[in-house]
Amino acid sequence: MGLIFSIASSVINKFFVERPCPFEPQEGITLYDNALSPCARRVRMALLEKKLLYRKVEVNLLKGEQLTSRFKRICPNKKVPAIAFRNVPGLEQDCTLYESNVITEFLDSDIFPGPKLYPVNAWERAQVKMWQDWELGLVDDFVPFVYANMIPFILQLIHSSKESFLASLPKEIPPAKRDFWSRVYDASTSTPDELKQHAIMCYKNLTVLEKALNDRPYLVGNDYTAADLSVLPRVEMYNTVGLYIPKATFPNIVEYLHRLEGRKSTRDSQRLLFRLMRNVMGYTYFTGWVVKLGNWRSGRHLTRFDGSVYLEQTMAKVSSDRSNHPGWRAEVDSMEWDCVLVADCPCCPRCWQVKLLLLEKGVDFKTYQLPVYDVVGRWAGSGGLIRIYHKGHEVVGIRAVLDYVDACFVPTTRFFSETPLEKARVQCWQAWDQTMGYQELAPLLEMKLISLYLVKMFSKDLAQFYALGKDPMYESKFPSILQCFVYGLLTGQGNADVLEKVEKEHREVVVRAREVMQRQGQCRELLRERLKHLESHLHDKVSAACIQGKNVSVADVTIYVRLSFMWAVGGVVEDAKCPTIASWFEHLEETRPHFLAVSDQISEVFNIK
Incomplete structure (x- = not known):
C-alpha cells in the first residue's frame, strides 16, 4: 500500500500541486488553465481548432491560487480559465479576458484565423448560446x-x-x-x-x-x-x-x-x-x-x-415531465407573428434584465407570469426560466436572450459593441454579474425575499404546498423549494405553528436551513468584495458614466438590475462606502428613464404585505 500511495502521490503532485504559478502574462497568448476544469478545456479545444499557439499557466485550484489577489487582477471572478493577449498580430491593444464562452467567442472573431465556431445567422447563433446556457x-x-x-x-x-x-x-x-x-x-x-x-x-x-x-x-x-x-x-x-x-x-x-x-x-x-x-x-x-x-x-x-x-427512477418519470408551463404554450400559440412574449417573475433579477433591455430598445412586449417557486434553486443557468418567444423562435437562457434581443431589434442602437474586443469586455462584465448573482446574491434573495412570498402563498394551506412535490414539473426541485419555504418560516412573523408542523415531517430540512441562514454574513462579505472591485474599476475610468466604453451597454443593464436587488436585500453596503457606484447609479437614473422605472418597480417587489 505504501508503494502504491507513493506512486499515486507523485502523480497527483505532478498534475495538481507542483509548480508555483507565474501569473504575469508573456508575449503572445497566455492561457490560465487547470487540467481538472471542463471550462478551461473548452478554451483549449477552441485554440486547437483555430491552430493558435499559446503558453499555458497552470493555476492550482486545490491550493486556492485562483482566490488570491494576484489572480484576482487577472480574473475578478476568481476562476479559470482566463486568457491574456500581449502584442498579438491583428489585435490593436493588449487585453485580458475571462469566462470560457466569452473567450471562445472572441477567438472566433475576424482577428484570428481558422474555422468558424459561431454561426453568423442570428437564430443559429442563439441556438449555440442556448446550449451554452444548458451546459451552465x-x-x-x-x-x-x-x-x-x-x-x-x-x-x-x-x-x-x-x-x-x-x-x-x-x-x-x-x-x-x-x-x-x-x-x-x-x-x-x-x-x-x-x-x-x-x-x-x-x-x-x-x-x-x-x-x-x-x-x-x-x-x-x-x-x-x-x-x-x-x-x-x-x-x-x-x-x-x-x-x-x-x-x-x-x-x-x-x-x-x-x-x-x-x-x-x-x-x-x-x-x-x-x-x-x-x-x-x-x-x-x-x-x-x-x-x-x-x-x-x-x-x-x-x-x-x-x-x-x-x-x-429518473427515466421512469421523465416521460411525464413538462418542460414548459401549459399556459406559456397556449400564450405562444395565440400570439401574432411579430409579437414578443417574455417569461417573467418579479423576484428574478434576470427577468428584469431582459425587460430593461427591451425597454431601452423601444420594443413592445407581453409578459407571461411564472410562479415565484420557479425561481428557487439552480441559479447558474436559466433552467428554462429565462426565455422569450419571437417570430416562431423560442430563445432560452439569459445570455442567448440578451444577445438575440440586441441583434434583432433596433440594430442601429447596440448594447453589445460590434467591435470584437469591446464586446468581449462587456461580456466579461456580464459574466461577472452572473457569477455574483448565483454564487453570492441568490442565497440572500431566497432567504430575504422569495421565502416570504412562499410563506404568504402556502402557510395557510400546507396541503397545497406539499402538492408541488408531486407535480412532475417541480418534483425534482421540491427539496430546494421546501428549504426556501422553511427560511421564511424561520424568520417568525407568526408562523410558529406552521414551522412546528413542517419540522415534525422534515426535521433534517429545518436543521439544514438554520445552518445555511447562519452563513448569511459570509454571502454579504463576498458581495462587499465584489462591490469594491466595481468601485475601483469605475473610479479608475476617465468617465464613470458607463461601466465599459463610452456608451450604455449590456454591462450597465445587467449590473444595474442586480445591484437594485442587492440594495433591496440590505446589509451589504452603504452608499458612502461606494461613492463612484452611487454616482453611476444616479447618472443612469437621471439620464435613462427606464432604469429609474425598473428600479422603482423592483423596490415594490420587496413590499410584501
Whole structure:
C-alpha cells in the first residue's frame, strides 16, 4: 500500500500541486488553465481548432491560487480559465479576458484565423448560446458531485489532515471561502438527499441532450460549433464524478462523445493522464483507487455517492415531465407573428434584465407570469426560466436572450459593441454579474425575499404546498423549494405553528436551513468584495458614466438590475462606502428613464404585505 500511495502521490503532485504559478502574462497568448476544469478545456479545444499557439499557466485550484489577489487582477471572478493577449498580430491593444464562452467567442472573431465556431445567422447563433446556457445550468447539479465524489479524496491524498490542508491555503482567502473549503475536505457540502436530487436533475438534463441528438451529428446545424465544444467537456466528466452514462439509456450521447473524441482538438485538449484514465484503466477503476488511498492517508472512511442508482427512477418519470408551463404554450400559440412574449417573475433579477433591455430598445412586449417557486434553486443557468418567444423562435437562457434581443431589434442602437474586443469586455462584465448573482446574491434573495412570498402563498394551506412535490414539473426541485419555504418560516412573523408542523415531517430540512441562514454574513462579505472591485474599476475610468466604453451597454443593464436587488436585500453596503457606484447609479437614473422605472418597480417587489 505504501508503494502504491507513493506512486499515486507523485502523480497527483505532478498534475495538481507542483509548480508555483507565474501569473504575469508573456508575449503572445497566455492561457490560465487547470487540467481538472471542463471550462478551461473548452478554451483549449477552441485554440486547437483555430491552430493558435499559446503558453499555458497552470493555476492550482486545490491550493486556492485562483482566490488570491494576484489572480484576482487577472480574473475578478476568481476562476479559470482566463486568457491574456500581449502584442498579438491583428489585435490593436493588449487585453485580458475571462469566462470560457466569452473567450471562445472572441477567438472566433475576424482577428484570428481558422474555422468558424459561431454561426453568423442570428437564430443559429442563439441556438449555440442556448446550449451554452444548458451546459451552465448543469453546474448547479453537477458541481456538488465534484465536491462530494472527487475533490475530497484528492485533498486527503495530498493532506493527511484538514488542519494541514487549511494551513496550505493562502492566508488572504476570505473566511467564507475558507469555511467552504473546510466542508469540501469533509465531503460535507451536500447532504445525501441533496445529492439524490442533483443526480436526478443531472440525468433529466441528459435526456434533453439525448433527444436533441436524434439523427444529427452535431448540436447546431450540420457542422461542429461552439455548442459542441461547450457541452462535451462537462458531459464527458459524468463518469468521473459518479454519474454513469450507459449506452443502453443514452445511445445518442455515447455515440456523440465517441464521435467528438475522434477530433484532434478533443484528444489534444486533454492531458495524457486523463486519456489513460479513460482508455486504459477506466474512470471507475482509477477513482476507486484514489478513494482508497485518500481514506488510508487521512484515516477516514468516506465513500463516493453513486448517483447512477437513481437513473432508472429518473427515466421512469421523465416521460411525464413538462418542460414548459401549459399556459406559456397556449400564450405562444395565440400570439401574432411579430409579437414578443417574455417569461417573467418579479423576484428574478434576470427577468428584469431582459425587460430593461427591451425597454431601452423601444420594443413592445407581453409578459407571461411564472410562479415565484420557479425561481428557487439552480441559479447558474436559466433552467428554462429565462426565455422569450419571437417570430416562431423560442430563445432560452439569459445570455442567448440578451444577445438575440440586441441583434434583432433596433440594430442601429447596440448594447453589445460590434467591435470584437469591446464586446468581449462587456461580456466579461456580464459574466461577472452572473457569477455574483448565483454564487453570492441568490442565497440572500431566497432567504430575504422569495421565502416570504412562499410563506404568504402556502402557510395557510400546507396541503397545497406539499402538492408541488408531486407535480412532475417541480418534483425534482421540491427539496430546494421546501428549504426556501422553511427560511421564511424561520424568520417568525407568526408562523410558529406552521414551522412546528413542517419540522415534525422534515426535521433534517429545518436543521439544514438554520445552518445555511447562519452563513448569511459570509454571502454579504463576498458581495462587499465584489462591490469594491466595481468601485475601483469605475473610479479608475476617465468617465464613470458607463461601466465599459463610452456608451450604455449590456454591462450597465445587467449590473444595474442586480445591484437594485442587492440594495433591496440590505446589509451589504452603504452608499458612502461606494461613492463612484452611487454616482453611476444616479447618472443612469437621471439620464435613462427606464432604469429609474425598473428600479422603482423592483423596490415594490420587496413590499410584501
